[in-house]
Amino acid sequence: QDEVTLQLQWVTQAQFAGYYVALDQGYYEDENLDVTIQPGGPDIAPPQVLAGGGADVMLNWMPSALAARERGVPVVNIAQPFKTSGLMLTCWADAGIETPEDFRGKTIGVWFFGNEYPFLSWMSQLGIPTDGGEDGVTVLRQAFNVDPLLQRQADCISTMTYNEYGQVLDAGVGEDELITFKYEDQGVATLEDGMYVLEENLDDPEFVDRMVRFVRASMKGWKWAEENPEEAAEIVLDNDATGAQTEAHQVRMMTEIAKLTAGSNGALDVADYERTVATLLGGGSDPVITMEPEGAYTLEITDQALD
Amino acid sequence: MNFAVIFAALMIWFGGWWMNARLARIRGGRGAGALAPILFGVTVLVLWELLVRGLGVPGAILPPPSAIGQAFAANLPTLWADFVQTFVKGALSGYVIGCSVAFAMALAVDRSDFLKRGLLPVGNFMAALPIIGMAPIFVMWFGFGWQSKAAVVAVMCFFPMLVNTVQGLAAADRMQADLMRTYAASPLQTLMKLKLPAAGPFIFNGLKICTTLALIGAIVAEFFGSPTLGMGFRISTQVGRLALDMVWAVILVAALAGSAFYGVVTLLERAATFWHPSQRGR
Amino acid sequence: MQANVISARNLSLTFQTNDGPVHALKDVNLDIGKGEFVSFIGPSGCGKTTFLRVAADLEQPTAGEITVNGMSPAEARKSRAYGYVFQAAGLYPWRTIGGNIRLPLEIMGYSKAEQAERVARTLELVDLAGFEKKYPWQLSGGMQQRASIARALAFDADLLLMDEPFGALDEIVRDHLNEQLLKLWARTEKTIAFVTHSIPEAVYLSTKIVVMSPRPGRVTDVIESTLPRERPLEIRDSPEFIAIAHRVREGLRAGHEDV
Amino acid sequence: MQANVISARNLSLTFQTNDGPVHALKDVNLDIGKGEFVSFIGPSGCGKTTFLRVAADLEQPTAGEITVNGMSPAEARKSRAYGYVFQAAGLYPWRTIGGNIRLPLEIMGYSKAEQAERVARTLELVDLAGFEKKYPWQLSGGMQQRASIARALAFDADLLLMDEPFGALDEIVRDHLNEQLLKLWARTEKTIAFVTHSIPEAVYLSTKIVVMSPRPGRVTDVIESTLPRERPLEIRDSPEFIAIAHRVREGLRAGHEDV
Amino acid sequence: MRSIVPILTVLAALIAIWYAGAVALNADWARQQAERQDRTLTTSELIVETWNQDRPRLPAPHQVAVELWDTTVEKKITSKRSLVYHGWVTLSVTLAGFGFGAALGIALAVAIVYSRTMDRSVMPWVIASQTIPILAIAPMIIVVLNSIGMQGFIPKAIIATYLSFFPVTVGMVKGLRAPSAMQLDQMKTWNASGLQGFLRLRLPSSMPYLFTSLKIAVAASLVGTIIGELPTGAVAGLGARLLAGSYYGQTVQIWSALFGAAVLAALLILAVGVFERIVTRHMGFGR
Numbered sequence A: 001q002d003e004v005t006l007q008l009q010w011v012t013q014a015q016f017a018g019y020y021v022a023l024d025q026g027y028y029e030d031e032n033l034d035v036t037i038q039p040g041g042p043d044i045a046p047p048q049v050l051a052g053g054g055a056d057v058m059l060n061w062m063p064s065a066l067a068a069r070e071r072g073v074p075v076v077n078i079a080q081p082f083k084t085s086g087l088m089l090t091c092w093a094d095a096g097i098e099t100p101e102d103f104r105g106k107t108i109g110v111w112f113f114g115n116e117y118p119f120l121s122w123m124s125q126l127g128i129p130t131d132g133g134e135d136g137v138t139v140l141r142q143a144f145n146v147d148p149l150l151q152r153q154a155d156c157i158s159t160m161t162y163n164e165y166g167q168v169l170d171a172g173v174g175e176d177e178l179i180t181f182k183y184e185d186q187g188v189a190t191l192e193d194g195m196y197v198l199e200e201n202l203d204d205p206e207f208v209d210r211m212v213r214f215v216r217a218s219m220k221g222w223k224w225a226e227e228n229p230e231e232a233a234e235i236v237l238d239n240d241a242t243g244a245q246t247e248a249h250q251v252r253m254m255t256e257i258a259k260l261t262a263g264s265n266g267a268l269d270v271a272d273y274e275r276t277v278a279t280l281l282g283g284g285s286d287p288v289i290t291m292e293p294e295g296a297y298t299l300e301i302t303d304q305a306l307d
Numbered sequence B: 001m002n003f004a005v006i007f008a009a010l011m012i013w014f015g016g017w018w019m020n021a022r023l024a025r026i027r028g029g030r031g032a033g034a035l036a037p038i039l040f041g042v043t044v045l046v047l048w049e050l051l052v053r054g055l056g057v058p059g060a061i062l063p064p065p066s067a068i069g070q071a072f073a074a075n076l077p078t079l080w081a082d083f084v085q086t087f088v089k090g091a092l093s094g095y096v097i098g099c100s101v102a103f104a105m106a107l108a109v110d111r112s113d114f115l116k117r118g119l120l121p122v123g124n125f126m127a128a129l130p131i132i133g134m135a136p137i138f139v140m141w142f143g144f145g146w147q148s149k150a151a152v153v154a155v156m157c158f159f160p161m162l163v164n165t166v167q168g169l170a171a172a173d174r175m176q177a178d179l180m181r182t183y184a185a186s187p188l189q190t191l192m193k194l195k196l197p198a199a200g201p202f203i204f205n206g207l208k209i210c211t212t213l214a215l216i217g218a219i220v221a222e223f224f225g226s227p228t229l230g231m232g233f234r235i236s237t238q239v240g241r242l243a244l245d246m247v248w249a250v251i252l253v254a255a256l257a258g259s260a261f262y263g264v265v266t267l268l269e270r271a272a273t274f275w276h277p278s279q280r281g282r
Numbered sequence C, D: 001m002q003a004n005v006i007s008a009r010n011l012s013l014t015f016q017t018n019d020g021p022v023h024a025l026k027d028v029n030l031d032i033g034k035g036e037f038v039s040f041i042g043p044s045g046c047g048k049t050t051f052l053r054v055a056a057d058l059e060q061p062t063a064g065e066i067t068v069n070g071m072s073p074a075e076a077r078k079s080r081a082y083g084y085v086f087q088a089a090g091l092y093p094w095r096t097i098g099g100n101i102r103l104p105l106e107i108m109g110y111s112k113a114e115q116a117e118r119v120a121r122t123l124e125l126v127d128l129a130g131f132e133k134k135y136p137w138q139l140s141g142g143m144q145q146r147a148s149i150a151r152a153l154a155f156d157a158d159l160l161l162m163d164e165p166f167g168a169l170d171e172i173v174r175d176h177l178n179e180q181l182l183k184l185w186a187r188t189e190k191t192i193a194f195v196t197h198s199i200p201e202a203v204y205l206s207t208k209i210v211v212m213s214p215r216p217g218r219v220t221d222v223i224e225s226t227l228p229r230e231r232p233l234e235i236r237d238s239p240e241f242i243a244i245a246h247r248v249r250e251g252l253r254a255g256h257e258d259v
Numbered sequence E: 001m002r003s004i005v006p007i008l009t010v011l012a013a014l015i016a017i018w019y020a021g022a023v024a025l026n027a028d029w030a031r032q033q034a035e036r037q038d039r040t041l042t043t044s045e046l047i048v049e050t051w052n053q054d055r056p057r058l059p060a061p062h063q064v065a066v067e068l069w070d071t072t073v074e075k076k077i078t079s080k081r082s083l084v085y086h087g088w089v090t091l092s093v094t095l096a097g098f099g100f101g102a103a104l105g106i107a108l109a110v111a112i113v114y115s116r117t118m119d120r121s122v123m124p125w126v127i128a129s130q131t132i133p134i135l136a137i138a139p140m141i142i143v144v145l146n147s148i149g150m151q152g153f154i155p156k157a158i159i160a161t162y163l164s165f166f167p168v169t170v171g172m173v174k175g176l177r178a179p180s181a182m183q184l185d186q187m188k189t190w191n192a193s194g195l196q197g198f199l200r201l202r203l204p205s206s207m208p209y210l211f212t213s214l215k216i217a218v219a220a221s222l223v224g225t226i227i228g229e230l231p232t233g234a235v236a237g238l239g240a241r242l243l244a245g246s247y248y249g250q251t252v253q254i255w256s257a258l259f260g261a262a263v264l265a266a267l268l269i270l271a272v273g274v275f276e277r278i279v280t281r282h283m284g285f286g287r
Ligand SMILES: Nc1ncnc2c1ncn2[C@@H]1O[C@H](COP(=O)(O)OP(=O)(O)OP(=O)(O)O)[C@@H](O)[C@H]1O
Pocket: C015, C016, C017, C022, C023, C024, C042, C043, C044, C045, C046, C047, C048, C049, C050, C051, C217
């Protein structure tokens, strides 16, 4: 069997159901692969792990991956199971926010650690400064939970449709009390949760072959998960070493995730890629990437995997 | 190639060591005292540079010292702002609050045997509590600003300081205390003229332990939420951007600030407890 | 008859320790008159220090009674009736010699000028003039002892309790200080209770020698000295001196054999 | 004439301290013959301890020469030629009394059986039989002193260097140990160098008394004792004893006036 | 035993303050919830409400107690939901880190005491090393070690070692230097070898210092392990529980993990204390 190590970008949860399903259902084994899934965490930068040789393939958001590429870690997108972005801002309705223009003078919680790029380029497209002040927004570096909103330390916070938003609702807040801005709807969506490998490895046909099999099996896992959300959530729970997650939460997450993966067969849609790059390059004075990236994706692997 | 690099590294290491051994044999002399650790530090830096470059370690894993130096020089204003936010506002204020509350508490504990019996064991238990675990809770309670960092620092400093001060206030030996009794000294006189001076070395021990805790606490707390500046914020976001040279520049600031803080308290200690044998000897 | 400065009636003190009670003092009866110089002598552990500590209200008797200046020891302590010299020098290391001597004066609220004057005077008395600014560890053991004596003399207590003040000194210095102490006593008419291990010292200094023996600590002999108050050092070779010393030695030896 | 065990020629030792040099020993000339009992007496700080330490190779002289058993002090130390009793007892608190006495024997590689035998014998000698299993803090000060002496006697050194071994004891116990030491010395013919503050003790024990004076530390008088080797305690009242003691006291006083 | 009453009093006071704090911190949310449901709360309802929230800012003591009971006694200890299981994961790393740390600390101390070069050149850096915020470099340590193939146990143990060696070094240096000049001279008069001097004098006299610092070190090792468990992502261990609790806003879980850690620390310190008593009793220090 050939070994493959996958570096997740977050802790074990239904966001990564496809991979756990593929492992659990033996799809990887069918492809003669021995796959290790490494959970991530708030301080693990997957591109760093990849650069250090700690994993063969990583999941990442495209802004972060492209930024890493500019920083001298040449990562290449080989597959894109997520078609749609799940990122959004969730605000208190009573804070007086109706359009993005109303963000001025408000406090907004943002995830950093490479996840700030979509927000920053959106704001610079709107021409809203992010350094506090009267008509700018005050940015908080929010930890990965929803307390800043519930405690009203922030007027808006970053949430994912499939996770944090549900947590806000679970806390007892009504949907009518909130107003949400999906990046997808604002035309600033960037691609999330793609698979990336190091460029130099793609010169090795054996590696490419392994990735082809890996992507094929993973996509099989994703499609199974979309169809069987409850069982998929169960599989994820079995793989969660902390034992801290609840079933209800994971089932709902799986249901929401299925909406994001629905439009993709795993191959990167070049139009989506170009939209992402345009969003990032349009980042005003401090763009996330300074020039059009080259060779940041390859369709070779999905082409082989999906035919 | 790699072999040559490692060989060169070994040579440099032994060279530095040999020089230091020579230095150590030169007795006395304040200059020599400072030179040895500097030489050691320089040896380590040269080794680091050599190994990172020679073995081709990616900059995203470990940058060479020269790159760190450049990042440091190029980002002085940012680093200064981060330093003020984390060290001056977060760590220092928390340090002052935690240490002074603990000190006041220790005075109360010293006056009451009941409190001493009850509070000290509980205090010792709480001191064993991994306070960093409280950081997310404090960010929730006290907000994203420096106040939550100061709170973490204050709590981290509280117990070491309390335990040391209480121990110190009981440090006066029996004869010294009896002497005060023969003078029929008031409790306040006894405190000012006997207990506090005798507690000096212990109090400073607590203060020294707290200097290292303060910086660590303030930085750690920033990992659980912060405004868009501060040393912890900088480290965490720059790791996410793979700007490791900048990360190490911040670590450098932390080490410099921490060592300086420790050094200042040590100097104060030397001035205030000059009479103690540990300050006189050798 | 003079008023008694210290008067003990059936005084007993038992320490409770983990391996049983220790009878440090047992039925001690003793009167010390005003202006007397009383030495306590006896084997190690016979309760000499304990007796002084009881008189100073540093230890509570378990039975019997003791008065100091006609008051309870606690009242006497609160009225600052005595000065106490401990067995070891016990100077505060964070204060200079001058500062150490000034300590009781500060506590008792003397004026600054008065303090300075008294510090200078007592330093002179114990031959330490010029060492005011030194710290205790910069002095030899003997000098520290003298500083501690000066500290007890700095304020005007009519009663001095001295626990082996000259323990760590060599013979010559000791002789010298013995002379000084006698002079001071003659001049000021203080009452002095003095613990020592040295028989010649006890005989040379005292108007009354209390011989004690241990387990339980009690008084085995009280010897009134027949020596005149005026005592040159040579008096130690007189037959009278030798006779008293002999009696003390016998008393002591008896105490040792008991054990 | 006997061979000299210790022989010093123009021996000097100057300590460099931060406030200038301290002349602890200056041009000391001294011979100690085999089987002699030599006491050193002198005011505090005159260099008595320093002299013993130089002989023991614990301190290096800055000028002059000294030989021990005809060798350099370092060689003598390496051949384990002497036993040293320090000014304080200095027992290791984590070892029993027996263990403390056994310590030098272990280090010098005696066999287990030999160790046990010697420990028992020396304990007997200092009247501590039965206390082998006790820890130092379970003993009184005097017993600790005796254990420390036993430790120096346990191995066969012909030379004993003793620095105020009886400093902290009361008169009666001290007398007893003086007698014991004399007996041991008479029996084993060891050479003993002995530091003391007490004039009677020096006179009572020694065949030779070295009087020293301080700053710079030098020998001011060497008094050969005319007392017989056999010495009951009563000898201290003999006119001969008193005469020697007088001469020592005069020598001492001269040293004190110098200062 | 005379301390029992005061300790209980202090504990009772702490718990009372805790309950009061829970009311103060959770009242806002309780009122908001009531408003959402169009209810008005009486004071006593409010108080009960604040003590029984799902996501309290400060959980009430009984909530933590119930959670602790549920996750220790009620769960199989092999279950991932059992705090005992996570405690064990943390404990094993803590012990390893403590072992390495103590060994390294002692070795360094011996080197420092016996080598002037070490003393002069390394000691200042040992102090400086402790001013580096370990949490900041912990992820990097993990990534760097990951790149040479080490995962999970060892990186965490290394972080624990890093935090625990320092107190041992400092205490042990002090201890090895504790013998008085007289004791050292005594060894010299017997012409003892360096090894004999170490084994028979320096080592025994350093014991009290060593144990004091071992107690600090074992607590530090636990902190190091928890720090190591934070960034590696929620895998297993008390640190992971803490973090997971924080992601999902489950304050009760955070607090029970904290308490688990505190209990663990107290037990470890107690264990070192027992070991100390055995050793010192054996050595005759006891009293
Ligand atoms: N605090 C205490 N607790 C228990 N026993 C004590 C205490 N203080 C003294 N003792 C015991 O009481 C007895 C008398 O002690 P004390 O100090 O009065 O003797 P001393 O005559 O002054 O002896 P020394 O000549 O050694 O100073 C001794 O047996 C001693 O062990």
